[in-house]
Amino acid sequence: MSIEQTIREMAVQAKKAAHAVAILSTEQKNRVLGRMADALDAQKSYIQAENARDLVAGEAKGLAPAMLDRLQLSDKVMAAMIGGLRQVIALPDPVGEISDMGRRPSGITVGRMRIPLGVIGMIYESRPNVTVDAAALCLKAGNAILLRGGSEAIHSNLALAQVLQEALKAEKIDPAAIQVIPTTEREAITCLLQLEEQIDLIIPRGGEGLIRFVSENSRIPVLKHYKGVCHLFVDASARFDMALAIILNGKVQRPGVCNALETLLVHKDIAAAFLPLLAAELLAAGVEIRGCEQTCALVPAAKAATPADWPMEFLDLILAVKVVDDLDAAMAHIREYGSQHTEVIVTENYSHGQRFIREVDASAVMINASTRFADGGEFGLGAEIGISTTKLHAYGPMGLKELTTRKFIVYGDGQIRS
Amino acid sequence: MSIEQTIREMAVQAKKAAHAVAILSTEQKNRVLGRMADALDAQKSYIQAENARDLVAGEAKGLAPAMLDRLQLSDKVMAAMIGGLRQVIALPDPVGEISDMGRRPSGITVGRMRIPLGVIGMIYESRPNVTVDAAALCLKAGNAILLRGGSEAIHSNLALAQVLQEALKAEKIDPAAIQVIPTTEREAITCLLQLEEQIDLIIPRGGEGLIRFVSENSRIPVLKHYKGVCHLFVDASARFDMALAIILNGKVQRPGVCNALETLLVHKDIAAAFLPLLAAELLAAGVEIRGCEQTCALVPAAKAATPADWPMEFLDLILAVKVVDDLDAAMAHIREYGSQHTEVIVTENYSHGQRFIREVDASAVMINASTRFADGGEFGLGAEIGISTTKLHAYGPMGLKELTTRKFIVYGDGQIRS
Numbered sequence: 001m002s003i004e005q006t007i008r009e010m011a012v013q014a015k016k017a018a019h020a021v022a023i024l025s026t027e028q029k030n031r032v033l034g035r036m037a038d039a040l041d042a043q044k045s046y047i048q049a050e051n052a053r054d055l056v057a058g059e060a061k062g063l064a065p066a067m068l069d070r071l072q073l074s075d076k077v078m079a080a081m082i083g084g085l086r087q088v089i090a091l092p093d094p095v096g097e098i099s100d101m102g103r104r105p106s107g108i109t110v111g112r113m114r115i116p117l118g119v120i121g122m123i124y125e126s127r128p129n130v131t132v133d134a135a136a137l138c139l140k141a142g143n144a145i146l147l148r149g150g151s152e153a154i155h156s157n158l159a160l161a162q163v164l165q166e167a168l169k170a171e172k173i174d175p176a177a178i179q180v181i182p183t184t185e186r187e188a189i190t191c192l193l194q195l196e197e198q199i200d201l202i203i204p205r206g207g208e209g210l211i212r213f214v215s216e217n218s219r220i221p222v223l224k225h226y227k228g229v230c231h232l233f234v235d236a237s238a239r240f241d242m243a244l245a246i247i248l249n250g251k252v253q254r255p256g257v258c259n260a261l262e263t264l265l266v267h268k269d270i271a272a273a274f275l276p277l278l279a280a281e282l283l284a285a286g287v288e289i290r291g292c293e294q295t296c297a298l299v300p301a302a303k304a305a306t307p308a309d310w311p312m313e314f315l316d317l318i319l320a321v322k323v324v325d326d327l328d329a330a331m332a333h334i335r336e337y338g339s340q341h342t343e344v345i346v347t348e349n350y351s352h353g354q355r356f357i358r359e360v361d362a363s364a365v366m367i368n369a370s371t372r373f374a375d376g377g378e379f380g381l382g383a384e385i386g387i388s389t390t391k392l393h394a395y396g397p398m399g400l401k402e403l404t405t406r407k408f409i410v411y412g413d414g415q416i417r418s
Numbered sequence: 419m420s421i422e423q424t425i426r427e428m429a430v431q432a433k434k435a436a437h438a439v440a441i442l443s444t445e446q447k448n449r450v451l452g453r454m455a456d457a458l459d460a461q462k463s464y465i466q467a468e469n470a471r472d473l474v475a476g477e478a479k480g481l482a483p484a485m486l487d488r489l490q491l492s493d494k495v496m497a498a499m500i501g502g503l504r505q506v507i508a509l510p511d512p513v514g515e516i517s518d519m520g521r522r523p524s525g526i527t528v529g530r531m532r533i534p535l536g537v538i539g540m541i542y543e544s545r546p547n548v549t550v551d552a553a554a555l556c557l558k559a560g561n562a563i564l565l566r567g568g569s570e571a572i573h574s575n576l577a578l579a580q581v582l583q584e585a586l587k588a589e590k591i592d593p594a595a596i597q598v599i600p601t602t603e604r605e606a607i608t609c610l611l612q613l614e615e616q617i618d619l620i621i622p623r624g625g626e627g628l629i630r631f632v633s634e635n636s637r638i639p640v641l642k643h644y645k646g647v648c649h650l651f652v653d654a655s656a657r658f659d660m661a662l663a664i665i666l667n668g669k670v671q672r673p674g675v676c677n678a679l680e681t682l683l684v685h686k687d688i689a690a691a692f693l694p695l696l697a698a699e700l701l702a703a704g705v706e707i708r709g710c711e712q713t714c715a716l717v718p719a720a721k722a723a724t725p726a727d728w729p730m731e732f733l734d735l736i737l738a739v740k741v742v743d744d745l746d747a748a749m750a751h752i753r754e755y756g757s758q759h760t761e762v763i764v765t766e767n768y769s770h771g772q773r774f775i776r777e778v779d780a781s782a783v784m785i786n787a788s789t790r791f792a793d794g795g796e797f798g799l800g801a802e803i804g805i806s807t808t809k810l811h812a813y814g815p816m817g818l819k820e821l822t823t824r825k826f827i828v829y830g831d832g833q834i835r836s
Contacts, residue, residue: 391536416666
């Protein structure tokens with residue numbers, strides 16, 4: 001079979017399985033998830049042996065140590081995967097929820113019932129634990145899933161899928177509900193993205209290049225997230241101690257993630273008092289400051305920012321800093337350079353806070369809190385399958401509910417339309 | 419300017435206008451909608467004169483009388499458009515609605531705020547009244563809109579847009595919030611569909627060919643609806659009088675629309691008693707029956723159905739009829755041939771009704787009611803911008819809420835993440 005035929009056949013099988021998975025009871029889904037957790041534990045040495053093959057190949061290929069680290073299914077990562085499965089079991093099942101039910105003037109009763117999306121295609125890089133996390137969330141939401149991980153993790157991903165599929169079979173559930181694409185050819189992705197008859201949603205997770213490729217080649221709806229260029233605006237009325245703590249947390253606590261703080265905007269009225277205090281703390285934490293002209297004048301250690309710094313996701317201990325005239329100037333800067341991920345204002349001014357919350361277009365908008373809270377777990381979604389920075393279907397962290405949709409249901413008593 | 423440059427410039431202006439429209443108050447939006455209604459009334463003779471140019475050109479081109487009828491902005495159609503605007507004024511404004519607000523363990527308060535989508539691209543055929551209906555709904559939901567109507571309606575659409583834009587200007591709102599693309603070249607659509615940086619959503623309305631073209635060429639998310647192959651299953655326990663009334667209503671009341679009934683499935687235990695009764699009523703109403711073998715044996719007037727009849731949207735006084743073994747066979751037929759529009763069971767059996775509601779995958783699933791109720795107005799959405807038969811973002815009739823999305827909002831008090 002050609003790659004195209006292989007992928008198509010997998011998708012056809014996934015669609016068939018999706019119908020069966022959609023009508024499983026919550027108890028059935030939780031039971032198989034529990035069995036998966038047990039099986040991952042029982043088969044840890046097999047999985048780690050397959051993972052070792054990927055690690056050896058990765059080393060031979062000269063992968064960077066950070067990449068090898070992300071690839072490794074250590075005991076700790078295995079335990080986290082298994083713990084994640086148990087957390088998914090504990091989450092409420094979104095399927096079957098009925099809402100907005102009411103009688104219409106015609107006499108029919110109309111409402112909405114939450115249902116699974118169907119088949120989800122997940123395209124991701126590196127970390128093999130995504131295989132288990134994503135499969136568990138999709139299954140709990142009643143969906144089938146086709147997984148296409150990075151080529152460097154192929155043995156790990158196939159081993160994990162095998163263990164998950166055995167658990168499905170043991171519960172008499174069609175194993176095609178969770179499938180890992182067994183080829184590392186790039187062509188497999190292109191084929192997958194054409195199957196709009198079989199696949200309902202594509203979720204890419206990885207670098208900007210992968211996400212652009214998926215987005216430009218897909219006929220299937222894509223929930224995507226390019227990057228997180230998160231801003232924080234320190235208003236004239238901000239409490240300095242609060243602003244300092246929130247900025248440090250946003251920049252330093254975990255600089256390599258998408259909800260880290262990248263650009264600071266400071267109201268001109270407090271710049272002279274605030275920036276030297278901040279600079280001392282940032283420099284002590286090893287943060288490089290790239291400032292506008294006014295910032296550099298106030299902070300001798302700052303480097304001059306270039307135009308390339310404003311739209312940049314540094315993912316590193318670097319912070320761009322700009323002095324702005326007022327709230328409107330701050331919001332205009334965010335409109336121009338923001339990535340619709342997370343934007344924060346630190347203020348004691350009620351009206352400014354309300355305007356910022358209402359007017360800033362981002363998937364998460366905050367007053368007086370760290371950008372680092374932009375996360376499915378912190379927002380109460382339970383677990384997160386990704387973050388969407390496009391507005392259709394879901395905007396922001398996506399949990400189980402975002403893996404479902406709602407249909408209309410109608411209870412009549414013989415009504416006809418006149 | 420090339421067509422590509424023209425379209426891009428319009429989209430850039432629309433995006434700018436979208437920001438302004440997004441933060442208008444409900445009162446401001448209602449005021450401009452009222453002004454538009456008044457202006458359409460005041461400028462009726464200008465609009466009808468431009469419409470006459472389209473009608474003359476259409477006649478010269480040999481458009482069918484039904485097409486010319488749909489193209490005409492008669493006094494009645496004008497009055498309906500103006501009435502539609504007043505109805506949109508009366509609808510509640512979805513923007514700003516806050517929900518799911520609650521305190522998290524970290525101390526932050528997290529909720530969701532409903533916000534506009536941004537810029538919507540509407541691609542439609544024939545009826546120029548869609549220009550006004552769609553513009554009003556998009557504006558009320560805080561969006562800017564780019565409209566691309568059929569080439570045969572170009573003068574009508576441009577005249578309508580001019581009147582609407584004058585109303586925007588009179589209220590000091592950027593007229594780029596409502597724009598009709600002034601060229602009839604097909605290339606304009608292709609260009610529009612590439613502008614993912616400016617346009618958030620594409621809604622095509624028209625024939626299957628147009629919708630496939632849009633879907634296959636768009637980089638922007640598309641909410642689409644190919645066709646309505648609606649089924650009704652008469653269960654063994656159905657009350658015959660109720661089933662007859664619902665079937666007649668579904669097939670005869672307005673056969674040319676997407677929520678008309680196209681295929682009837684009849685439980686084998688009642689086929690011999692029910693089908694002759696039904697056939698008499700259908701034949702009296704001028705309906706052609708295309709039946710399976712068993713149906714033809716029971717109804718001498720029926721023609722033999724061919725395989726092409728089962729997936730067919732007749733949009734005419736034709737009904738495909740098949741005798742099935744049981745509920746499962748009926749649901750399997752719907753799974754194979756349904757278009758995820760509207761599916762109905764007529765039954766007095768509680769368990770069968772509940773299984774049908776839960777298990778059938780369609781945007782509207784009904785018990786004991788006519789398919790013809792599948793409509794935004796009948797479902798209580800107020801007005802409908804279209805029907806989605808794909809599951810992302812919206813499934814089924816789409817009203818004002820479906821022209822919005824939700825962002826996360828966070829109220830903190832200095833919280834940082836540990």
